[in-house]
Amino acid sequence: MSTPAKVAPASSSVGEGAPALLLAEFNAPSEVLHAAKALREAGYTHFDTHSPFPIHGMDEAMGLGDSKLGLIVFPIGLLGGTLAFTMIHWMNNIDYPIIIGGKPASVASLPSMIPVMFELTVLLSAFATVFGMLHLNKLPRHHHPIFNSDRFASFSNDKFFVSVEATDPKWSAEKTRNLLEAAHAHHIELVYDDEEGGEDLDEAPLGSPSTSPGKVHA
Amino acid sequence: MSSWNLPIKEIGETPLVGDGTTFRSITETVCRVTENKAPRAWWVAFLIAVNFTGIMTLAIGYLFWTGVGVWGNNAPVYWAWDITNFVWWIGIGHAGTLISAVLFLFRQKWRTAINRFAEAMTIFAVICALVFPGIHVGRAWYAYYMLPLPNEMAIWPNFKSPLIWDIFAVSTYFTVSTMFWLVGLIPDLATLRDRATNKYRRMIYGALSLGWRGSNRHWQNYERAYLILAALSTPLVLSVHSVVSFDFATSLLPGWHTTILPPYFVAGAVFSGFAMVMTLMLVTRAVYGMRSLVLMKHLELMNKIILVTGSLVGYAYAMEFFIAWYSGNEYERFLFVENRLQGPMAWAYWIMISCNVLSPQVFWFKKCRTSIPVMFVVSILVNIGMWFERFVIIVTSLYRDFLPSSWGTFRPTLVDIFTYAGTLGLFFTAFLLFIRWIPMIAIAEVKGVLPEADPHFGEGAESHGHRETFHEPIAAEAE
Structure with a gap:
């Protein structure tokens, strides 16, 4: 070029x-x-x-x-899996136990919970990714x-x-x-800046001179 | 071999876009489709598609009014076109995710030319698929029983049932694919906003692009989000069709009760999805003059994937027969040999074999892989064949039960046909609206693979930087 x-x-x-x-x-x-x-x-x-x-x-x-995004996504993904487990365990084992195909109404039926736990982990992680990205970017x-x-x-x-x-x-x-x-x-x-703009730019970091020449006024 | 720092000519690579493509020409080529008047062909196609959507609405209305008896489903064929269409549409959707997520993780940069297109196809195909589980339950107003909602009977869904896993898998898949697509759209909608000449376009694209300003601080989080979404979608897409196959595989019916079903369904899904991308791509590429962005090279690579997945599916068909024989189970053998290979429904089986296994074999030859008419015909045949695959799995496993007194057959009614044709109309309506109003090629991503997008572009012979090209040895190029 x-x-x-x-x-x-x-x-x-x-x-x-x-x-x-x-x-x-x-x-x-x-x-x-x-x-x-x-x-x-x-x-x-x-x-x-x-x-x-x-x-x-x-x-x-x-x-x-x-990027800090991973730090947001990981815990929310874990939360998704935990929520799914808790929901299934409570609904099918505690609130209204159902025994299907000889599989006990207890945590021993964990294998049958895996698909839904996986899906909800992915779902919540994806929401965390998209909204976390928008949050970090202030969009x-x-x-x-x-x-x-x-x-x-x-x-x-x-x-x-x-x-x-x-x-x-x-x-x-x-x-x-x-x-x-x-x-x-x-x-x-x-x-x-526009006259009607409002708070447009982020504040200067701490310790910077508060009367820098181009300080934006609301 | 570390070939990334050699000049393109020496390692026999070809750039990912046509000659003379610049940042500006990409913006122009893609954006003008949404800015110019729609071609007459678009209107013709759109009116036909909308009509079919109307037919679907009427067919479904009639179904709700009268009951599922208006379909050809009967005893013993309790599942027929409804589930066939559901699985077919979901499968078509899978190619979009494969292109957008799996090829992204494998650093296949050529995907940029087709990913937007394929992801849109995913979303519309999943919408069409979601029509069927909702309407096939008989009393559709009770469809909410499928969700874990408190209800008057104080019972919960049975989470040991693969049908419930299916609800979670498909709705998660739809939600995640849609978000992935919308995130990918943000920079391109900003391009449309910045080119807008009238107030409404500026307002609508402005609102949708969320105030995107191409900031590197944003790109950083954006790229990370894209990577995470790709990493989430990859196992998701494998899980979705696996779970769909569990609907069959966890039953005890010969023909359905097969351990090979999950990988076989996933391979089939990718196969049919690529065929659908190919069909749509060939038409739009020609109508809208996208030949400088979607090269013959892209089409050839897609044909190779069709060949691979088609052969995988062929292997699965063969393996089902092998297991039927090797297990020594007489019911398995009865089902596969007497009911599929022969018998009154054998024609469906042979359509499936010739479309899915035989027709893609022409892609062993470069001449066929690079011939537009050949690939168009094969892509249509594969779409037909994959529909018949689901029909064969469902109907030929059911139609001759294990007592001759419960033998039957299946004949679709007009309502079946209208509903299916109607979902095609729904799909094309959505698709045509998409190519009319939304950049059909990922502008920002294609710009990122131009040679001049590399900050070291043109810095002398010894550092040609990181170029995005088709990786291929010279030998293949010289053919």
């Missing part, structure tokens, strides 16, 4: 209200991967990359740890300042973006822009 020629990137600003994030546009996965590395090395924490598909190696480049979320950018719509087509949120402790409209320019972004824009 060729990087754009050494011209000052085109830039614009979008929206009204407080600046929410700086959005840099790239043409290829390798460029956005390098930009993410550069941001991470410069100490940024509130930044993200946006791509039409997951990019191999991006988690390491951004310094993300492992659905139809309102986000990044959508104020018109160019951002091409993230789902063939463009790649880096967004640095104004809540980042290292955020500075000037320095961050310079950093992204050095990473060969071919378009950089400052995206503002």
